[in-house]
Amino acid sequence: MSTLLWPGxxxxxxxxxxxxxxxxxxxxxxxxxxxVMVASASMSIAARNGGDPFSYVRAQFLLVLVGSMVAxxxxxxxxxxxxxxxxxxxxxxxxxxxxxxxxxxxHSVNGARRWIRIAGISIQVSExxxxxxxxxxxxxxxxxxxxxxxxxxGLLKPLLIVMIFFALLLAEPDFGAASVLAVTAFALLFIAGxxxxxVLGLAAVGAAFIAFVAVSSDYRLRxxxxxxxxxxxxxxxxxxxxxxxxxxxxxxxxxVGLGESVQKLFYLPEAHTDFLFAVLAEELGxxxxxxxxxxxxxxxxxxxxxxxxxHDAGLxxxxxLAAGFGxxxxxxxxxxxxxxxxxxxxxxxxxxxxxxxxxxMIATLAWVGIVLRVYHEAVQATRGSAAVGxxxxxxxxxxxxxAEALET
Numbered sequence: 032m033s034t035l036l037w038p039g040x041x042x043x044x045x046x047x048x049x050x051x052x053x054x055x056x057x058x059x060x061x062x063x064x065x066x067v068m069v070a071s072a073s074m075s076i077a078a079r080n081g082g083d084p085f086s087y088v089r090a091q092f093l094l095v096l097v098g099s100m101v102a103x104x105x106x107x108x109x110x111x112x113x114x115x116x117x118x119x120x121x122x123x124x125x126x127x128x129x130x131x132x133x134x135x136x137x138h139s140v141n142g143a144r145r146w147i148r149i150a151g152i153s154i155q156v157s158e159x160x161x162x163x164x165x166x167x168x169x170x171x172x173x174x175x176x177x178x179x180x181x182x183x184x185g186l187l188k189p190l191l192i193v194m195i196f197f198a199l200l201l202a203e204p205d206f207g208a209a210s211v212l213a214v215t216a217f218a219l220l221f222i223a224g225x226x227x228x229x230v231l232g233l234a235a236v237g238a239a240f241i242a243f244v245a246v247s248s249d250y251r252l253r254x255x256x257x258x259x260x261x262x263x264x265x266x267x268x269x270x271x272x273x274x275x276x277x278x279x280x281x282x283x284x285x286x287v288g289l290g291e292s293v294q295k296l297f298y299l300p301e302a303h304t305d306f307l308f309a310v311l312a313e314e315l316g317x318x319x320x321x322x323x324x325x326x327x328x329x330x331x332x333x334x335x336x337x338x339x340x341x342h343d344a345g346l347x348x349x350x351x352l353a354a355g356f357g358x359x360x361x362x363x364x365x366x367x368x369x370x371x372x373x374x375x376x377x378x379x380x381x382x383x384x385x386x387x388x389x390x391x392m393i394a395t396l397a398w399v400g401i402v403l404r405v406y407h408e409a410v411q412a413t414r415g416s417a418a419v420g421x422x423x424x425x426x427x428x429x430x431x432x433x434a435e436a437l438e439t
Contacts, residue, residue: 049410051337051403057330058384058399062095064323065307065385072295072310073303073387087303091387098393102400110349110408113401117163117170121192124160128199131156155390157200157208162398164196165359168216169351172223176347180224186233189220201244207378210241211366215359222354261373274299275306275371278313286316303387305379308371324368327383331361337406344412349405356398 066088073087083089130136131147147154171179171189178185193216200209217237221230261269261276278294281287292313295302302310312320334357342350360383367382369375381391 047411049407051333051406054330054333054337054399054403054406057326057333058396061323061326061330061384064311064326065382066091066095067289068307068311068314068385069303069387071290071292071314072307074290075296076303079297087387091392094389094392095396098396101393102396102403105397105400106404106407108404110346110352110401110404113166113352114170114173114348117167120163121167124156124163125196125199127156128160128196132199132202155388157203157205158390158394160196160200161208161212161359162394162401164193164212165216165219165355166352168193168219169223169348169355172220172351173348176224179220180226183226183229183232186220186225186229190217190233190237193217205379206244207366207380210378211359211363211380213237213241215355215362218358219351219355223351271300271306271377272373275309276373278306278309279372282312282314282316282319284317286312286314286319289314304381305367305386306371307386308368308382312371327360327364331357331364333357334360334402337402337409340413341405341409344409346405346408346412349408353402353405356402 069091070085070088074084077086078084127147136147147156168189175185175188193213197209197213200206200212217230217234261272263269274294278292278299281293287293292302292310294313295310299306299309308323311323315322334353338350338353338357340350341347341353363380364383366375366378367380367386370377370380381388383395384392
């Protein structure tokens with residue numbers, strides 16, 4: 032932990048700012064590794080179009096800078112304000128997701144309408160909406176804690192709201208992001224104290240619903256069936272996965288060397304975005320895979336530690352925010368890596384902090400700013416409680432000391 036001093040607005044005294052060095056170090060390590068791999072994976076794509084081979088990595092670096100500034104701005108917002116405005120923000124997120132579906136406003140890429148263009152910049156609304164929805168779920172878990180922990184309706188109400196956003200994301204379509212949002216929200220409510228029987232019952236219904244949605248579309252059904260044996264149609268439905276598996280298989284123990292990937296040379300589609308992990312596995316081998324997995328596991332575990340720290344300090348809303356980040360990070364990174372390794376059906380989900388992507392990088396770094404704010408408030412509350420305890424002990428000791436002096 033590091034402590035900085037910030038001038039107070041009213042008293043003029045310096046206010047300590049507590050930063051979690053472990054979180055910062057882990058995020059920095061993952062982002063740096065991602066920049067290296069984006070540079071390696073995107074050179075051939077950029078050169079193919081006659082552009083600068085380093086154009087993608089420069090853009091990614093700029094996104095990291097912008098995301099870091101956004102994280103710093105978010106860090107300055109107290110979590111109690113986020114809790115206070117969680118419902119208005121939820122309404123705003125719903126309106127944005129509706130605007131995406133309107134032709135002329137929503138921008139379509141490869142048949143998916145997920146972006147809004149503002150001043151020539153494409154913004155993927157689902158990335159922002161995901162954070163806001165989980166913020167609302169955390170707020171609900173605090174406001175309706177007794178109802179959530181004692182009744183089925185207490186668990187069902189917020190999940191109905193989540194299902195509305197699930198449907199909006201599905202309409203884009205973005206089945207991967209919708210599923211991750213639903214599972215993360217459900218896990219967060221379970222952590223907040225929902226009853227086991229309610230959780231198991233709704234989990235069964237939810238799993239059946241997601242399975243129905245998955246098989247109700249020919250496009251999603253082809254993805255589900257092709258991942259089981261991509262070699263049946265390696266030039267069409269199984270093309271991405273077969274190329275990814277070839278890349279991972281070529282990596283071996285130590286990899287073929289940084290920048291020496293063959294699959295990224297016009298064979299592996301989306302090599303710098305959804306399938307960046309396959310290029311990493313080919314170039315850095317099993318050692319690179321293990322290092323990447325450990326970094327993500329440590330960051331997820333650190334977020335859960337910060338959540339526990341905030342919960343012990345009595346900051347329940349802040350604790351659920353940090354826990355939501357930890358759950359989402361573990362889930363999305365697990366899905367992306369599972370897709371690359373052929374363990375899960377192909378989904379259009381990026382690898383957090385690493386894959387090339389504008390809105391994804393900025394939104395994820397903004398969430399890091401929220402987690403750092405949770406840590407700051409938790410440490411501040413813990414130290415404040417300790418200081419109050421010491422002052423009360425001192426006050427209680429003074430009369431006793433005076434009485435002892437009179438006796439002598």
